[in-house]
Every structure is written in structure tokens, then in C-alpha cells.
Amino acid sequence: MALHDQLLDTDESTPIGTVVTLWQSLVAQADYFIGTLWRPWVGYQILIALAIFGVAHVLRMVLAPRLHAWMRAREGWPMWRIRWLVVLHKRLRSIIFVLLIWLVISVMREVTWNSRSYQLSIIANLATAWLIVALTTRLIANPFLRKIVRYGAWTWVTLRILGLTEAFERLLDNLAVSVGTMRISALLLVQAIFVIGLLWVGARFLSRTVRNRITGNEDISPSMQVLAIKMMQLLFYGLAVFIGLKAIGIDLTGLAVLSGAIGVGLGFGLQKVVSNLVSGVILLLDKSIKPGDVISLGDTFGWITSLGARYVSITTRDGKEYLIPNEDLITGQVVNWSHQNDFVRLDIYFGTAYGDNPHEVRKIAVEAAMAVPRVLQSKPAVCHIVGFGDSSVDYILRFWISDPTGGLTNIRGNVYLALWDAFAEHGISIPFPQREVKVLPDSTLQTTTRKDPPVS
Template sequence: MEPEEQTQPKDALAESTAEALEFGQRIWELAAEGAGLLLRPWNAYQAGIALALFVLAALIARPVAGAFHDWLRQREGWPRWRMRAGLVLHKRIRGILFVLLIWVVVLVMQEATWPSRSRLLAVIANLSLAWLIVAFATRLVGNPLLRNSVRYGAWIWITLRILGVTAEATALLDAIAIEFGDLRISLYLVVQAAVILGVMLTLARVISSVAANRIRSNSDISPSMQVLGAKMAQILLFGGAFFIGLKAIGIDLTGLAVLSGAIGVGLGFGLQKVVSNLVSGLIILLDKSIKPGDVISLGDTFGWINALGARYVSVVTRDGREYLIPNEDLITSQVVNWSHSNKFVRLDLTFGTGYGDDPHKVRQIAIEAAVSVARVLQAGDRKPVCHITGFGDSSVDYVLRFWIDDPTGGLTNIRGNVYLALWDAFQTEGISIPFPQREVRMLNDPLPVRVAPAGNEG
């Protein structure tokens, strides 16, 4: 190994140590200066005023928070985002009151006395206001881990900015680094990447949510295209935010091209089913074969589509079960879509009556019974009809056909209601419903004795 290569890690370690000592010395000087300032009469008074204002804000916050909570409970018609904003305000009432009180005191003291006599209060007011703004702004971040990281990182950075030690902190974080050849990753780069990517992904999340709501509220777009548009907007916004964030940090994206290609080949072999479901989901959205709200049958599963996901379709059955069916199954299997082109569904009921009943009267009674059920259509070419299908062993067989236009309401229940109406109508009109009867004899039972009729003797 060359002597120059041996001295480089030692020089980097010495530089990091020097930066750390310089930063620690600066913090010690600030702490000593702050302790000295607090010992001064007016600064001690300002610290006492700030503590008293905090206690006053805590005392006022209790009744105000209770009244505000009762007021929020009465807002029943508010949208969800407004209720969430109200709950965030409810949790921060004490901080809001403290910021208002301390800024009022700072403004009054700046007008009534020397500026130096309110300098400490001004620093506390700036820190409190900055922390409050950060707390509200980071509520937009959905991931709890990312939200806490951005929140505390922003608080620390703002505190360093107000105290005037950002240059020393930046130099210290940049000195703590790991080098891999020409690649140098410092702690400052990691912190900067986390903050910038967090901000960019949060903006992408907010914009994608607004865009998705706008797309779903447009009645001119079909439900399947609404889902496709929302998914495409999310992919474009989050992907753009990620790459813009990397570019803003200073990472060269050209080196990621070869790496992404290798990763893509590996994922293609290892995640075939996942990729197949993703592609199948895109095909389903493009060909509009199914959409949210459609009633489908797939094997033994019958229900309506609740949501179209990237990997699966959510189907809710009449008994409340929710099946997550992979998109590939909907592409490769036979699916019955009861409401693909329209929502009209024809149902057939079979029954039989005795040979002693007039078939013309039976057909008329059956049609009237079907019409009496609320969900059965009664107009146009979709009126109920009844036909004879054959002469059975013990009954004349019929089929009753009727239409409905709300398959989401269920099929078994409407069949049951029509059967019940048929039963009531046949009971009222005296129409018999025959059923097979069998005579069972035991092998050891004696044969019945036949008695000859009178007059046949001899």
C-alpha cells in the first residue's frame, strides 16, 4: 500500500475529530453564554415570565379544549379531512395559547422597554412558533416513522438556525462520512436526503390524493378508468418525487440505470406471480371488463366488486365476506359479470301442478304472483312469462321467467320471494302442487288379502 493511501483515512479521522471538537466547543460557549445571560436580572425575569405564561396557557387550555371538543362533536356533516384538522387543533390548544400569549408579551415589551430586555422572550417565542408550525405541517406525512423523523429533524435544524450554529453543525455532519472509492456518503447527505425525500413524497401524496378525488368525482369517466387514472397519477407523482429528490441531493442517476436493469431481471424471475397480477390488473382496467359495483360470479363466489387493487380485486358477498381474488384469476378463468353491459338479469323458476288443474289458469296465476313482488320488472319486453315445459310423471311442469334490474340486491332472496308468492296464490286458487308418493313394504309382511266382489262366485 502506498504511503499516500495510508495517510488519507488518518487525515479524514483527524478532520472529523477537529470538527467535532470545534462544534462541541461552540455548544459549550453557547451554554456558558446562556447560563451567564440567565444569571442577569432581566434575563431571569424573562425566563420566569415565559414559565408563568406556560402555566397560564395550560390552565386556560383545559376549559377551551373541552368547549372546542363539544363543538366538534356537533359538526356531523363535516368531511373527514376537516374533522381531522379539528382534532389536530384540539391536541395543540395549549401550544397555540402559549404562542399567542408570549408573542403578545414580546410585542408589548418591545414597545414599552429596551429591546435587550425582551431578547430571550423573543428567542423562546420564535422557537415555540417554529415548533408549532412544524407540528402542523408534518401531520400531512402519512407514515408515522417518516413523520417523526421529519418533525424532530426540522425542529433540531430550526433550533440550530435560531441559535446561529448551523455552519458548525453542517461541517460536523459532513465530516462524519463513509467512502467507497469515489463514492462518499456523509451523515449530512443522509439527513439532507431524508428531509428532501420526505418533503417531496409528502407533496406527491397530497397532490395524488387531490387528483384522485377530482378523477373520482368526474361522472363522465367510467369507474374503471377512474381507478386507472388515480393509479397512474400516483405512480407518476411518487416516481417523479423520488427521482427529483435524488437529483436535488446531488446523486448521479445515470449509475442507477445498470443497477435498475439488473434488479428488474431478478424481479422478473422471482416475482412472476406478482408481476402477472400487476399486468392483469392493468389489462382489467383498460378493457373495462369489470368495474367497481359490478356483480360477478367466479366459481362458488358470488358478490359485487368493492375495489380494484393493483394485485387483487375485492369482492364482497351477500353474507358480508370479502374475497381478495388475484387479478390473474379474473383474466384466465371464466367470469360471469351480471352487470357488464347493463344491469338487467333474467331469472327462471321451475314448478309443477296437478293434471287436474287448468294450465291456462296456472300460467295466469303464476304471472300475477310474480308481478306482485316489488323487484320484478313489469313493463315492456321484460314482463314475466310462464310456459309449459313438459308432462312429468306426476305433474305438469312449468317455467316462470322474470327480470330484475338490481342484481346487487341479491338473487336468492328474490327467488324466494317469488316462490312464496306462488305458494300463496296457489293456496288461494286451489291449485295443487303434486309430489311423488312411494309405498314401502317389508319382505316378511304377509300379502294383503284380496276379497272377491259379490256375484263373482262359482
């Protein structure tokens, strides 16, 4: 009894007093709910809610397979529409339950007193709020952040509907620590997570919309598209954090000095990271490389798939993806096969026998190369003699292509095969090194036979 009196006399301005007040409110709500269960119409409403849930479950079992089959037949629909249909399919039972319970409440309010549907209204409000929260939080791509926002919103709407919001807010507000002149409470942290999370979702939606608009504009070069998208994302997300902190009452002027000191420390410790970031911005501004370009850097040959803040992703013909730091592309020697245009000249070398007419060889080689697919007809191929070798007359064949992204080794191989077929058709031979042994007069040629050792 003394402990009970002590709890009753506890100051509500302290955390313990707030906990006691919240506990007493919960106990009062539980006593009221248990007491009302003995009333006939309250028990009837609980049974009606359970019956509605059972009907919703049965309807879900009947309608879900049909809806799934209908969804699989929707070919050509946008991906976002299919994703929302999948979400609705997963929440089909909740949707049916909410619709049925509000329909029952509307009928009951027409045929009987409103008090006989009071508990049903509470259940309907809770179910509706939970369903809305579950659907809207699907806009958050990060699974961890989505769970935090979802469960936090469920807790808040439940307390709001049950009338426990003020007591819970006092509890969170009293759970606080002071850092200098700044007071940080649990309520402030919850508000910050909610507000910043909501603004973050809005910033993500705006950045997606702007990205789609920018990528759909053909007048903007690919490198400038990437730069504009990165700048807009930085602007939107930065504004989301700044506005969120200001909205909950946090003074940001005190963070200016701290951020400056942190920036100096990070500048010395993260020189390479900062160098790659600056190099990435330079690459986007000077338009030296862009997504889709075919480049060579050292032994790496491939096409650029994406430009990141720290690195460039290059995919080779064998499917390997290389992440090359931006600084290497600024300081190293890069061959961009499609910088100004997509025209690329390729050279291949071959040789023929001395007995073949070089004029015919050149003509046949050019015709064979021009007949290969991917070789440009607008830029004629040429063939020149580059030397007289020990066993062959050496030639160089030069031709042009306009799609280096299709590969270089394969087109060279196709041209070599065309040369082989054309030379075989016209009787032109491709020699290999040969050596002649001449026996001088007044000399004898002696041969010896190697004897293998006996097998033991």
C-alpha cells in the first residue's frame, strides 16, 4: 500500500512519474475494455469482427489465385504498375477486411445506435491505418529504413486511436540528455526519424522523376546527364536533411565550426577519396568519356557501363567488370575508341608467296574485306605492301568499322577468314618459313642413325 501511495505521489515531470502515469492510463484502458466485454453488444461486435476476418480470409483464398493469373497475363505493362499489383496481392486479405468492416459499420449505424458499433469503429480505424502505412511505406527502397518507418507509424497511429498519444509523448520527452545547451530527448529523435524519413522519401521520388526527365532528353550529352543527376540528388537529399533538422527545432549554427574541423581532418585522411571525387567531376565536365564509350586503359579493353562518384565501371568482352578509380583515367593514357565519333580503323597483316602477283593480291584482299559484315562501305579498305620477308611478300590491310562496342577481335577474325577463302578460291598461297640445305662441290654428306637405348 505504501508503494502504491508512493507511485501516486510521483511527480509527472520526471521519467519515472511519466512511466507511472502511462502505466496507470494503460491499466485504466484495459480495465475499461475488459469491463465492456461483459456487455452484450460489445461481445457481439468482437464476434462480428472475427466473422468479418474469416470471410475476408475465405475471399482471399478464392480471389488471390485468379488475381495472380490475371497479373501474369498483363504483358507490356509498366514495371511500377506490376509492382503495385504485387503489393496489393500480398495485402488482399487486409484490403477485403477493411472494406467489409466499414460496410458493416455503415449498415449498423443505419439500423441501430452508434454505440453498438463503437468497438467495431476502433478496430476498423486500426485496420485502415495499418493498411495505409503498409502500402505507403513500400515507397521506401531501403528495407531497414522501411521497417523502421512502418513499425514507428504503426505504433503512433495505434496510440493515437487509443488516446494514449499525450502520455507517451511526455514519456519520450522526459527521456532526454543535455549536450551543452542542446537538449536531446527520445521524442526529438523519433520526430527527427519520422520527418527526415518522410522528406527522404519525397527527395527520392523527386530525384527519380528528374532523372527520368534528364535521361529522356536527347539534347543533353550522356556525361552531362550523369553530372546533372548527381547534382540534383545531392541537392534534394541535402535539403531533406537540412529542412528535417530545422523542422524539429535543432539549431544548425553550432554545427558549422564542428563541420569545418571535421572537413579539415577528412581532407588529410581521405586524399585519395577526394581526388577520385574531384576527378569524377572533371570527367563529367570535360566529356572525355561517357557511358557507352569503348576505351582501352593498359591491358583493359571494354565499354563504360556507369560513371560513379569514385570509380568508373568498365565491362570487358568476357563479362568481367572492372572498377577503375577516376584518378587513373585523369592521369593515365586512355584510348577512347568512340570519343568524337564511332569510326575505328583496324589493321591486319598477312603475307603471300613470291610467285603470286601482288596487284591481284591487293585487289582480292580489298574485295574480301569489303564483303565482311560490319566493315564500312563508305570508307573503302586499302591494302599496301610493307616489305619483302624471308618467305613471303608482306602486306597490311586497313578497313573501317563504326561499332567498336561489337568487339574488335571478332571482326579481325572474320576478315582473316574472308582472306583465307578468297585466297583459296584464286589459288594464292600463304607461305610458311622454309630452309634450303645446299651441298658444296668436293664435299660429302654424312648421315648418322640414332640408336635408342635398350629397354630395361
